[in-house]
Amino acid sequence: MTKLFATRSALVATMLLLVTPAIAAQQDEEAPPSKPGKPISTGEVLSGELNAMKIRDAKNTGKRIAMYQITSEPRRLPAPNGLCDLETGPETFQLVTSSDAQATQLKSFVGKEISVKVDEIACASDPGQMSEAVVTKWSLVRK
Template sequence: MTKLFATRLALAATMLLLVSPAIAAQQDNEAPPAPKPGKLINTGEVLSGELNAMKVRDVKNAGKRIAMYQITSEPRRLPAPNGLCNLETGPETFQLVPSGDAQAAQLKTFAGKEISVKVDEIACASDPGQMSEAVITKWSLIKKQ
């Protein structure tokens, strides 16, 4: 009887050793949790990040090369109706549209540096030529103290 018990115990231990890697592999294959949406950014709030300058071709002006500026920041949600701009976490790149030559010159001096802007008007990118996920059309630069 002891010999029968020992045989069954050895068989059970062998089966357990064969099954445990399969159980561990199944647990590793579980999908990681979905990323949480970024914090909501409303009109009048401050957006901070690194300012990037790029030269792009203007489709409206016979292919003339123009400067485009964008802020790379943490993911942010936009107010309704824009929401997350068809992204899981919200946009991370925000195109700054200068309202004139003065704002363009102001941005040029801060290229590659950390800046903060007060957002007055923001929307998801909709034109095919836009390189950012969201566009800030009205903004003002915040001076660091």
């Protein structure tokens, strides 16, 4: 029993010796100041990786629906939305599909880099939204 306690104590002491300098070094480094992202406005192109998530539709009795999201570099939105209460601006943008054709079109690009022309964009405002900003009107840009 004493041997087991001594072995565990030695192991914990060794781990502390290894971890303490790393923690001290991390605290000494200062993070570079965050810069706001470049602005995006109506008619501009937003590029990034397309992700798909299944969410429950609150309007249609909890039916699971696909939600599409672009992960991009931080972007500032036009006034009055600005930075969406974030230091650098939103990095995740929900693409709202207005038809089954748009949803089908996006489905084939999941996990790939895409570009969309933004026609209408705003900060996320509804509780439970998975993105920081919402693109309500858009069109796919072919590369």
